[in-house]
Amino acid sequence: MACIDLHKKPVEEEEKGLKESILLNHIERKWINSRGLGDVFDFTDDEIAKIKHCFLSLDDDESGAVGIDELEGPLIGLGFYETREEVIEMIESVDDDGSGQIEFGEFLTLIRNAENS
DSSP states (O other): OOOOOSSOOOOHHHHHHHHHHHHHHHHHHHHHHHTTOGGGOSSOHHHHHHHHHHHHHHOTTOSSEEOHHHHHHHHHHTTSOSSHHHHHHHHHHHOTTOSSSEEHHHHHHHHHHHHHO
């Protein structure tokens, strides 16, 4: 799974925080796996790290969420959607908290749904 960095911004600090959160997440996942419950995970640790990197590259305002203004250009430009309205519908389909933004957990849902369709 590769990510096209469409915004080319430095992410050193974000990557440091990401590595720390991945380590904690890895420890938690290892504990769950050790109890035979690993099949509840949809993504491996490496996949989550790559997806998080992609997510951070889209998060122009570094808010921890991506919205229509951050997603419209890349998604239409890459041919995933044709109109702004389609992108809005996609956001609404995974926006569990109704914020109008996609947080990382919701982004994982979006990726999971895309892989399953």
